[in-house]
Structure formats: C-alpha cells, structure tokens
Amino acid sequence: MTLKQSVHKTLQRSRVLRYKAYKKVGIARHRKKIDLSLFLMFMLCAATFPFFIIPTTPVPSSGYEETPADIENKAAEEQVHPDLGDSPVIAARQASLAELEKRVQLGELVMDMRSLDKGDSLLGLLSDEKVPTADRMSIVDALELMIDLRALRPGLTFMLFKTKEGDLLGLSVQVKDGETIAVVREEDGSWTPFTAAGRIETVSVRKQGTVERTFSGSALKAGVPDSVVAQVTAALDGEIDFNSDIHPGDSFDVIFEVKKTSSGLEIGGKQLLFVGLKTDKKEIARYAYTDRTGTPSFYDARGKSGEKTLLKRPLKARARLSSPYGRRRHPILMYEIFHHGVDLAAPMNTPIMAAADGVITQLGRKGAYGKYIRIRHAAGYQSAYGHMNGYRQDLKVGSKVKRGEVIGYVGSTGRSTGPHVHFEVWKNNKTVNPFGKNAIPSKQLSGFELEQFFSYAEELHPDFERHRAGKIPPVPGPRPFEPAAG
Numbered sequence: 001m002t003l004k005q006s007v008h009k010t011l012q013r014s015r016v017l018r019y020k021a022y023k024k025v026g027i028a029r030h031r032k033k034i035d036l037s038l039f040l041m042f043m044l045c046a047a048t049f050p051f052f053i054i055p056t057t058p059v060p061s062s063g064y065e066e067t068p069a070d071i072e073n074k075a076a077e078e079q080v081h082p083d084l085g086d087s088p089v090i091a092a093r094q095a096s097l098a099e100l101e102k103r104v105q106l107g108e109l110v111m112d113m114r115s116l117d118k119g120d121s122l123l124g125l126l127s128d129e130k131v132p133t134a135d136r137m138s139i140v141d142a143l144e145l146m147i148d149l150r151a152l153r154p155g156l157t158f159m160l161f162k163t164k165e166g167d168l169l170g171l172s173v174q175v176k177d178g179e180t181i182a183v184v185r186e187e188d189g190s191w192t193p194f195t196a197a198g199r200i201e202t203v204s205v206r207k208q209g210t211v212e213r214t215f216s217g218s219a220l221k222a223g224v225p226d227s228v229v230a231q232v233t234a235a236l237d238g239e240i241d242f243n244s245d246i247h248p249g250d251s252f253d254v255i256f257e258v259k260k261t262s263s264g265l266e267i268g269g270k271q272l273l274f275v276g277l278k279t280d281k282k283e284i285a286r287y288a289y290t291d292r293t294g295t296p297s298f299y300d301a302r303g304k305s306g307e308k309t310l311l312k313r314p315l316k317a318r319a320r321l322s323s324p325y326g327r328r329r330h331p332i333l334m335y336e337i338f339h340h341g342v343d344l345a346a347p348m349n350t351p352i353m354a355a356a357d358g359v360i361t362q363l364g365r366k367g368a369y370g371k372y373i374r375i376r377h378a379a380g381y382q383s384a385y386g387h388m389n390g391y392r393q394d395l396k397v398g399s400k401v402k403r404g405e406v407i408g409y410v411g412s413t414g415r416s417t418g419p420h421v422h423f424e425v426w427k428n429n430k431t432v433n434p435f436g437k438n439a440i441p442s443k444q445l446s447g448f449e450l451e452q453f454f455s456y457a458e459e460l461h462p463d464f465e466r467h468r469a470g471k472i473p474p475v476p477g478p479r480p481f482e483p484a485a486g
C-alpha cells in the first residue's frame with residue numbers, strides 16, 4: 001500500500017467513525033458544518049499552543065523492557081489478514097457482504113445487477129428499484145463517505161442484494177480494480193458503508209476431451225457448462241455440422257471465462273474465449289476477440305474471422321411467419337403501412353436468440369414495440385427484437401452477445417395481437433428483409449490491431465504459435481502467410 005493510499009484509507013475511516021458518532025447524537029445531517037468547525041478549532045489550538053501539539057521532551061520510559069515474546073504477540077495482534085482490510089470493523093463488514101453472497105448461492109436471497117447509463121444517478125437507480133425514500137437517502141449518505149457519487153462513470157455495475165419480497169439488504173460496487181465499496185443494512189435499519197479489497201476475480205477455465213458419441217454430451221461430461229456448449233455450437237455454426245462432421249475419437253479444447261466474487265458467487269454469464277476442434281479431416285482453432293469498434297467475433301489464429309450469416313428465425317423453437325416484410329395492411333391500425341420487419345409467432349416465453357455476434361445498444365420499452373432489444377453487429381448490420389415478454393436477466397446496454405445466444409423471451413408487450421417477436425434487420429441504418437441474404441463478411445485484422453490480437457491469443461492459449469503456423473489452410477490473398485520465426 002502506498003503512502004497516498006494509506007492516507008486515503010485513514011481519512012475514509014475517520015469519516016466513517018465521525019459519521020457514526022454524529023449519528024448517535026443525531027447531528028449527522030450537519031456533519032459537513034461540524035467537520036469544518038472542528039477543523040477550525042484544531043487549527044486555532046495548533047497555532048496558539050504548539051507545545052501541547054508537538055511534544056518536545058521524550059516520553060519517559062516505564063522501566064519495563066519488552067521481551068521478544070511481547071514483541072511477537074504485539075505483531076500478531078496487529079496483523080490482520082490482507083483480504084480483510086486493516087480494521088476489525090471493516091473485516092466484520094466484509095464477512096457480512098460474503099454472507100449476503102452466500103445466501104444468494106443458497107437461494108435465500110436474490111442478487112440483481114444494475115448498471116448506470118449515461119445521465120443516471122444512484123438515487124434514480126434506487127428509486128427504480130422501489131427502495132423507500134428514507135433508505136435511499138441513508139444509502140446515498142453512507143456511500144458518499146467513501147466515494148464521490150457525482151463522479152460515477154456510466155457502465156458501473158451495482159450488485160443489489162434483496163429478499164425474495166424485494167427488500168434491499170445491501171449493495172456493492174467495484175469502483176476500480178480491486179476496490180469494492182459496499183453498504184449493508186443493520187438490524188436497526190441504518191446503513192453502514194465499508195470498503196473491501198480484491199472482491200471480484202476473473203478466471204479462465206480450460207477443458208479438453210475426446211468425443212465419445214456426440215460433441216455436446218462429451219463436452220458436458222468433460223465439465224464444459226451447457227451455456228458454453230451452446231456458445232461453441234453457435235460460434236462454429238455454418239463451419240461445422242455437429243451431426244455429420246464430428247465423429248467419436250475427435251478431440252475438443254475449450255477455454256471459457258468465469259467471473260466470481262471472493263465468496264464464490266458467480267456474476268454475469270460464462271464467456272467462451274477459445275474453441276479448438278480436431279477431426280480426422282481438419283483442425284480448427286477460434287479465438288473470441290473484440291475488435292476496436294467494440295464488435296466481438298471469432299477469429300482464426302491469423303486474425304481472420306469467418307463469414308457469418310444472420311439468423312433468419314432467431315427463435316429456439318419452430319416459428320410461424322405471421323407477417324412478412326414489406327407493404328401490408330396493419331392488423332390493428334387497418335391502414336397500409338410498410339412493415340419494417342417480420343413477425344414470427346411462437347409460444348409465450350420461447351427463447352429469442354441474437355441473430356449474430358454483437359453489442360446491445362438498446363434494451364427497454366420502446367412505444368409500440370413493447371419490450372425491445374437492439375443489437376449492433378459488424379459490417380453495418382443491426383438487428384432489433386420487439387414485443388418481448390422479458391430480457392435475459394444479466395443483459396444490459398453494452399453487453400456483448402454471440403450469435404445464437406439467448407437474449408430474451410417471446411411476449412406480447414406493446415402494440416401486439418398475440419405472442420410473437422417483431423424481428424428487424426438493419427443494414428447501414430435502413431431496414432432490409434430479414435429473410436434475404438444477410439451476411440457479415442469475413443474480416444482480416446491488420447496492423448496494430450493484428451499485433452494486439454496476436455499477443456492476446458498468445459497469452460490465452462499455450463498452443464497459439466502452433467495454431468498460427470499449423471495445418472490450417474492459409475488465408476487466400478496476394479501475400480502468402482509466413483509463420484513467425486521462433
């Protein structure tokens with residue numbers, strides 16, 4: 001810990017202690033004025049009686065010599081586990097945050113993740129969550145002791161711990177790498193703020209195996225979670241037919257990322273980072289990578305992404321086309337308008353998938369569209385989904401989604417006559433027929449971005465150099481690929 005950090009910590013702690021003391025005598029509301037007067041009084045004393053402030057004579061010795069055992073005891077008393085911060089009060093609080101997380105894991109409590117959009121405030125977020133006004137003010141008051149709430153950046157994600165009835169018990173937010181600020185509700189209904197270190201960690205998990213009967217069965221058996229298996233099949237869709245191209249004896253290699261708090265509570269979904277498949281005919285290696293426009297995609301070890309068509313019917317069940325793209329008479333408004341998408345009728349709560357890899361740019365109610373999601377893809381494409389019954393819980397504006405990943409559920413919100421999804425595809429800011437050929441062409445990373453990709457991939461997979469120089473057919477182009485030396 002640097003000097004600056006420890007000064008910051010000490011000031012923070014003294015603020016909290018003062019706040020508690022003021023609260024006890026019921027003057028917490030005026031804490032800024034009181035702090036100022038105390039400071040002025042201190043300065044006055046310091047100026048008038050320097051001898052009382054700065055001792056000039058050494059403290060007389062008590063005559064007792066400390067034994068080595070005493071020194072050891074003292075050191076043991078002073079030592080606190082680094083994970084638990086440096087104060088017993090704070091350590092106890094950390095335990096209570098861990099307790100909330102444990103109770104979420106046990107299913108006693110629910111945890112919601114909410115992030116700040118541009119222009120949002122914490123107060124606004126809390127009022128959206130229907131937190132009672134008095135609690136809202138106390139939470140903000142308490143957190144203000146730790147951080148500058150006006151400087152919260154958009155995208156910051158709060159973890160809210162609630163009872164099943166929806167009462168808030170605590171919230172935490174990771175403000176910068178390694179520091180989590182939290183506030184928990186005490187038994188008397190007051191709110192206590194504290195900081196916690198090293199709360200959220202990201203781990204990469206690698207699972208390898210051999211196909212026994214089917215890829216998905218064997219991958220699950222090898223410990224690949226089913227959400228990741230789904231991401232693998234979506235990533236390789238169009239390239240590999242998992243029914244006819246994969247045979248017993250073929251091998252697979254999967255790396256995915258898991259985010260966890262230190263008490264083991266998983267947050268967000270698991271993300272596929274790498275997939276490798278080796279059949280008797282070919283070997284493929286695909287790296288998930290987000291390019292500088294913020295669009296995620298899968299690349300081979302030479303930085304080339306495959307062509308990806310947009311899904312035509314992004315539903316996890318048979319869907320009936322109830323209204324095509326183009327001119328039509330509107331079923332409710334009864335006059336002719338241009339239908340900018342297709343309507344796919346399906347049972348209530350049928351999962352809706354992302355039509356291609358991309359980033360969510362809108363998520364929320366949008367007039368006649370009802371509950372609505374819009375995704376930005378590569379190559380000028382966007383897709384939109386309307387009348388949803390609900391969204392996948394952890395998604396928000398800015399979330400990255402992969403082709404085929406579930407984003408929400410069929411509903412009938414907004415101006416709608418029955419459960420269906422209104423599905424739109426946009427190309428360069430104009431709608432196009434979702435049933436036409438819509439494909440994101442393959443892309444070759446180049447220059448600095450390619451260098452960045454190489455160093456990312458090299459760190460991710462121990463066999464990267466082999467993938468890069470391997471049997472995979474070279475990318476066609478004017479200059480043949482030359483494997484790097486060494």
Ligand SMILES: [Zn+2]
Pocket residue numbers: 323339341342343421422423
């Ligand atoms: Zn429609």
